[in-house]
Amino acid sequence: MNKHEFLKPAALATAVGGMIVGGALSLVLFSNGSGDPAGEVAEKKPLYWVAPMDPNYRRDSPGKSPMGMDLIPVYEDGAGDSDTGPGTIKISPEVVNNLGVRTGTVERQALHSEIVSVGYVKYDEERLIHIHPRVSGWVEKLHVKAAGDPVKKGAPLYSLYSPELVNAQEELLLAMNRNNARLIEAAKSRLLALQIPDSFIDNLSKRKKVQQTVTFYAPQDGVVDNLNIREGFYVKPGTTMLSIGALDEVWVEGEIFERQAGLIKLNDRVSMKLDYLPGKTWEGKVDYIYPTLDSKTRTVRLRLRFANPNAELKPNMFAQITVHADGTDQMLMIPKDALIRTGSQDRVVLALGEGRFKSIEVKTGRQDAGFIEIIGGLNGGESVVTSAQFLLDSESSKTSDFKRMHKEDEIPSSAWVGGEILELMKDHRMVRAQHEPVEVWGWPEMMMDFGVAESVDIDQLTPGTTLHMEITKNDDGSVEITGIHVMSPGGSEVESSEPEGAIDHSQMDHSSMGHGQMNQDGMDHSQMNHGEMEPTEMDHSAHQMQGEG
Incomplete structure (x- = not known):
């Protein structure tokens, strides 16, 4: 024996052994919806047989269901499976443990929704101040040199020479020289309207000397932004000279998807992280939800508020935000x-x-x-x-109807369904019908045999009849028709009432009949054999009727 001849039986034995092991494993997992090997099931005696589509239909021996399907045996360890519906599987505790179920x-x-998005740090726009001159003039001295410079409240920003400011000062001195209280009050009001500080007005009143340049001061703490002037610039009302933004509290603007907008409400907690300070988390809240949707990105904008005591958050920084939307329902x-x-x-x-x-x-x-x-x-x-x-x-999922199990009293015992009568078995008081799906029972469209209740006129159930019928499940598992609404009667419902051999009136020549001379009152039709008459040979004019004169 060479090497190849020796390997052939070995390979065959290996293949057969693999098939046996695989088949045994399948039986252990999912044989007949239980975890028992096939040999153990074969040794057990079935308790009863049930219909695959209707577990309420039970028999003591094998056979066919009312739908023509083979009945399924139910054993003692699987007796309760029929109550859970199609698709129920059963596996042993050992297999459950091995599968890691x-x-x-x-x-x-x-x-508790956590909506993750991105955002950008911005100034608190409620505390972002834009500075504009209220007179025309020239910037003589600029005390802040670049955007981003921090400033304190009351710190000088710029000095301005303006002929209008010089004239306003002179008007105040002139009113003081005249000692006219009304003129003095009007002159001071004009200087205040031109944003001249109170300290400058008090100094002018004491020294009584006109200043050619007036210095303006920062109205709040913050940083300089949008610095649009330099020394020597000519400015006029409407010119945006600079802005000052506060950084002790900042805004973060983020965007969320349209489907997430309904989860978020005002004051929801927000956490934020930045790449430049890894490991640190800021806590804030939802301050405002914008009322419009971006038509291009299909997103909703959010305004978030964060405290920034150390000025670590700077405008235009990129941030990762997480909105913690905790529901109450x-x-x-x-x-x-x-x-x-x-x-x-x-x-x-x-x-x-x-x-x-x-x-x-x-x-x-x-x-x-x-x-x-x-x-x-x-x-x-x-x-x-x-x-x-x-x-x-x-x-x-191979056999499941994907419906949860229901209590017995939740399933109606009868249902109305459309159908068509295919065959009438009057001697057995049964019909064979094709019916539409019965959704309440999980039945598909199919053909099956039904018994007919005594309350139903079986003569109306002729082949070809289309109808709405009420089908009812009985306690013994049978199904019968207990009510009908005939939509269209069958073709064999109306039968001919004429006997064979009757007169064919369509071939009679009525024009030659002398019906006008016939005394029908004296005719004894009971003695006439119409079946033997030949209509074509009848001469009605020659009839001698009883009672003729």
């Missing part, structure tokens, strides 16, 4: 890891207990960093799978 509880809690929530998103459906794997699991459809709402809101499909206190859910879903 973990569950989370459906519970009510407030939504208690909503039904599940861990975000439990949700399985598909292209057309959101679902979770519901843990039913005792190793049973089923995939069901859910409707989701808002979400935060760790949880997601459930609008429909789950109830509080239920358990959902948060780990290994994709493996369980791949098996359950």
Whole structure:
């Protein structure tokens, strides 16, 4: 025996062994919706057989369901599975542990959303002052040299020579020389209106000497911004000379997506980080939510307010912001890891207990960093799978109707549905019909046999009849028609009442009949055999009627 001949049986044995191991593993995981090997199931005696589409239809022996499907055996360890609906799987505790299945509880809690975005530091515009001259003149002396220079309240900014200011001073001195109180008050009011400081007016009143240049001072602490003048510049009313912005408190403007706007409200807590000071976090609040939406970016602007006592935050800095939107409403929530998103459906794997699991459809709402809101499909206190859910879903989704289990009293025993009669079995008081989907029972459109209740006129259920029918589930699992609304009767509903061999009046020549001479009162029609008459050979004119004169 050469090397190749020796390897062929070995390879064959390996392949067969692999198939056996793989098949055994599949049986251990998902054989008949239970965690028992196939050999153990074969040794057990079924308790009863149920219909695949209707677990209420039970029989003591194998057979067919009313829909023509093979009945499924139910064993002692799986007797409760029929109550959970299609798609329920069952695995042993050992397999649950090996798969690493973990569950989370459906519970009510407030939504805690963390909306992450970016923003830019700005001056507090409520404390940003723009300085304009109120007279024309020339800048003789500029005490601040560059934008960004810090200034204190009362510090000199610039000195201005203006003929208008010189004239205003002279008017005050002239009024004082005349000792006219009204003129003095008017002259001082004019100087104040031209933003001349009180200290300058008091000094002028004491010294009684006109100053050719007037120095103007900073109205608040801050930094110089937008410095648009230099010494020697000619300025006039309306010229923006410079701005002073306060930095002890700053604004941060950020943007959020349109779908997030409803989560945020005024005074929500905001945390902020900057790249130039890693590890440090600033705490602020939402100061204003702008009322308009950017049509290009589809975002909403936010104005955030932060304290800045050490002037570490500087205008135009880039920042990462996180808005902590804490809701107050208690909503039904599940861990975000439990949700399985598909292209057309959101679902979770519901843990039913005792190793049973089923995939069901859910409707989701808002979400935060760790949880997601459930609008429909789950109830509080239920358990959902948060780990290994994709493996369980791949098996359950093959046959699942994706509907949660319902209590028996929540499912109606009867339903109205449209259909068409295909066959009438009058001797058995049954019909075969094609019916539309029955959503309340989870039935698809199909053909099946129905019994007909005694209260229903079975003669109306002829083949081809389209109708709305009320179908009812009986306690023994059978389904019968208990009410009908006929929309269109079948073709065989109206039958001919004429016997065979009757006279064909369409071939009779009525024009040659002398009906005017016939005394029909004396005719004994009961003695006439119309079936043997040949209409073409009858000569009505030759008839001698009884009672002729």
